[in-house]
Amino acid sequence: MAPTVTTSTEPGAAVQASDAALLHLIWLASPALPVGGFSYSEGLEAAVDAGRVTDGPSAADWLANQLHLALARADLAVLVQALPAWEQADTARLRELDDWVLRTRETQELRLQSEQMGRSLVEWLKTVRPDHAARALALGHLTYPVAYALAALAASQAGASARAIALGFAFGWAENMAQAAIKSVPLGQSAGQRILARLATEIPVAVDTALALPDDERQSFSPMLAVLSARHEHQYSRLFRS
Numbered sequence: 001m002a003p004t005v006t007t008s009t010e011p012g013a014a015v016q017a018s019d020a021a022l023l024h025l026i027w028l029a030s031p032a033l034p035v036g037g038f039s040y041s042e043g044l045e046a047a048v049d050a051g052r053v054t055d056g057p058s059a060a061d062w063l064a065n066q067l068h069l070a071l072a073r074a075d076l077a078v079l080v081q082a083l084p085a086w087e088q089a090d091t092a093r094l095r096e097l098d099d100w101v102l103r104t105r106e107t108q109e110l111r112l113q114s115e116q117m118g119r120s121l122v123e124w125l126k127t128v129r130p131d132h133a134a135r136a137l138a139l140g141h142l143t144y145p146v147a148y149a150l151a152a153l154a155a156s157q158a159g160a161s162a163r164a165i166a167l168g169f170a171f172g173w174a175e176n177m178a179q180a181a182i183k184s185v186p187l188g189q190s191a192g193q194r195i196l197a198r199l200a201t202e203i204p205v206a207v208d209t210a211l212a213l214p215d216d217e218r219q220s221f222s223p224m225l226a227v228l229s230a231r232h233e234h235q236y237s238r239l240f241r242s
Contacts, residue, residue: 021158025165028151029172031179035120035144037172040113041180041240042066046228048184049235056191059181060198063174066225067199067206071173074104074220075114075145076210079169080162081218082149086135087156094139094146101143104219106226109233109242117144121151129154145169166207174199183239 031038044062047053053062078097085093105111122142125133132150136142142150152165174196182192229242 018159021155021160021164024155024158025152025160025168028148028155029168029175031172031175033121033172034124035117037117037176038179039240040117040176040242041184042110042113042177042242043225043229043232044177044180045184045238045240045242046232046235050228050231052228053181053185055185056181056187056194059185059187059191060195063177063181063195063199064202066177066222067170067174067202068209070220070222070225071170072206072209073213073218075101076166076170076207077213077218078143078145079149080166080211081215082146083152083156083162083165086150086153091139098139098141098143098146100218101145106220106222107229107233109229110226113242114143114145115141118142118147121147125151163207163211166210167203170203170207171200174203180240 027033043066044053044059047062053059078101082094082097084090085097101114102111105114118141121144122133122136125136125147129151132153136147136150148169149165152160152168155165155168156162178192178196178199181187181195182189185191187195232238232242
């Protein structure tokens with residue numbers, strides 16, 4: 001006899017909204033999202049070439065520092081500030097945030113990454129949320145964190161908090177960077193999972209930092225990362241675009 005599956009035909013609206021928000025966040029955090037994140041190492045490949053990252057523990061330390069010193073104080077902070085701007089249709093604020101991201105990218109590679117991933121995310125929105133894509137196109141261009149905030153609006157409207165959205169963004173970044181470490185150090189899959197486990201413990205603290213950061217404390221100043229990124233532009237052998 002086949003098992004009987006019982007489902008509710010009238011689920012509560014709150015449960016439906018919560019499920020929709022969670023699934024949308026998982027969707028956005030997926031490495032399968034066609035925005036090209038897998039093709040960037042954000043300076044990690046150059047750190048390996050320079051001998052600063054040599055194994056799993058040093059890769060985990062490097063990425064944890066990058067999470068707290070760079071991502072939390074720049075892209076994550078921009079993301080959480082862009083969410084209410086999209087909800088309020090505050091075009092001036094969105095342009096301000098987007099321009100800040102472009103101005104503070106310290107190398108050509110890092111700037112091109114944010115521009116390309118933002119452009120690809122808008123292309124994805126054309127397929128799944130053309131109404132949102134139209135809002136993006138009205139601004140002319142969007143960097144990745146500002147575009148991500150727009151893409152996360154569906155989750156926000158379904159009840160997802162800014163903190164949950166930022167957690168999803170950071171975990172998606174962590175998955176891409178763990179894979180970059182596996183390929184560039186190189187490492188095995190188990191070592192990559194240990195890196196991801198380390199970053200998962202660090203992400204909530206980074207997100208809390210981003211949520212509490214006012215405009216005048218937001219910054220993108222990582223001198224060693226900038227130097228390595230600049231070197232990577234001329235590195236002899238490369239797997240990644242940054």
